[in-house]
Amino acid sequence: MAYRLGIDIGGTKIAIGLVDDDGEIVHQGKFATGETIRSYDEAVPGLGGLIRSFCEHLGLEAAQIRSIGIGIPGVIDYSVQTITSCPNLSALDNLALGPCLTEELKIPVWVENDVNLIALGEYHYGRGQGCSDAAYIFVGTGIGCGLILNKDLYAGSNGTAGEFGHMTIVPDGLQCGCGNRGCLEMYCSGKALTLKAQEAAVAHSRGWSSAYELIQAGREGDPVALPILEESFRYLGMGIANLVNLLNPAMVVLGGGILTGWPAGLQTVQDVLRSSLREIFWRHLQIEYPLLGEKAGLLGAAVYARSKAAGWS
Ligand SMILES: [Zn+2]
Incomplete structure (x- = not known):
């Protein structure tokens, strides 16, 4: 063998x-x-x-x-x-x-x-098998993305394709570690939610210092945490809408620790896609969780x- x-x-x-x-x-x-x-x-x-x-x-x-x-x-x-x-x-x-x-x-x-x-592992043995085009997006501390186009991994001319987290989503927005301002990763990621948690802790007298605590409060229905999480995942939805307009994948596989912690974010993303994409784009688009861990x-x-x-x- x-x-x-x-x-x-x-x-x-x-x-x-x-x-x-x-x-x-x-x-x-x-x-x-x-x-x-x-x-x-x-x-x-x-x-x-x-x-x-x-x-x-x-x-x-x-x-x-x-x-x-x-x-x-x-x-x-x-x-x-x-x-x-x-x-x-x-x-x-x-x-x-x-x-x-x-x-x-x-x-x-x-x-x-x-x-x-x-992305390649999921595509061959987990979610997305048989699709000719699929995007794999993972929201953890930052945002990771792998693209399968025409049934093959697409790495781009210099191997840096799929830097989805660094697309500008807010002009002149928050400073990102990559040098740009307003990157998606500064609005929906563990890093972004930790910053939001700390801001809200000061403004609303909450004991939060991390994304985890903010998400936990959201799960308990905290009225300050819920709109923060909703807004964060709306940004993710906008980013995915841009990606879908550009690439027309059959499937977007959405995972990572932040999504696992706040699965309601998937619904927010779907709502944004439905309201911002033309029907022909979202009607056949599947949004799924990864399967393989x-x-x-x-x-x-x-x-x-x-x-x-x-x-x-
Ligand atoms: Zn960036």
């Missing part, structure tokens, strides 16, 4: 999944990122050692791993397979992780943006490795 490894490198944890040809994760493990990637110089030997010991522990020989896909929270320059920006894991900045690990392990290794791989990134990485390694020798 031959396998692929799907790997998701996050700021605190590295998840590794051994994936068979049927798309089943037959074994998985989690490891501390800080113990594996201590610095730029140690990243390749650290990850190489981790992958080797993961395989040895399972009694697998290197030859049984056909290829490896890795998701990272950053941007990759495809022309040289180099990570150009990895804000939460700066040890990976400017590292040609794919080629270097390929050399180290003698197994083809491919690296992609983590959210793109989550954290498995999506590992499966997507394995799918990516399989498709990329098809022409590798």
Whole structure:
């Protein structure tokens, strides 16, 4: 039996999944990122050692791993397979992780943006299977987005397509970390709701300091929290309406911790879409939750490795 490894490198944890040809994760493990990637110089030997010991522990020989896909929270320059920006894991900045690990392990290794791989995993094994075009949007601390266009992952000319959270939704609005003002991410995300919670705590004498507390208050029907949440998800709805006007996807898959915490946001988004899009756009549009949870990134990485390694020798 031959396998692929799907790997998701996050700021605190590295998840590794051994994936068979049927798309089943037959074994998985989690490891501390800080113990594996201590610095730029140690990243390749650290990850190489981790992958080797993961395989040895399972009694697998290197030859049984056909290829490896890795998701990272950053941007990759495809022309040289180099990570150009990895804000939460700066040890990976400017590292040609794919080629270097390929050399180290003698197994083809491919690296992609983590959210793109989550989208790919959902598309192949979870929500959106069979659609030719689908957008996957995840509202967590920030907003992540992966696009499937014409049945394939769409990464754009420089690998940065799908920066949905940085579309301008309010002219001259709140300052965003990307340098722009009024980005969608500053109005609907964990970061945005934390700012709103802290403002409301002062203005309305509430004990909130985080998005979580604001959402919890909304769940209990707090009259200050409810309109804040409603407004936030209206902005998300506007952003999705823009995306639908541009791309006409058959499905928008909407997930992430903030949506899970405040599922009523899905209805707000649907109301905005219905009132702002022409009927032909929203009548056939499906808005759905993702199905796979954290498995999506590992499966997507394995799918990516399989498709990329098809022409590798
Ligand atoms: Zn921005």
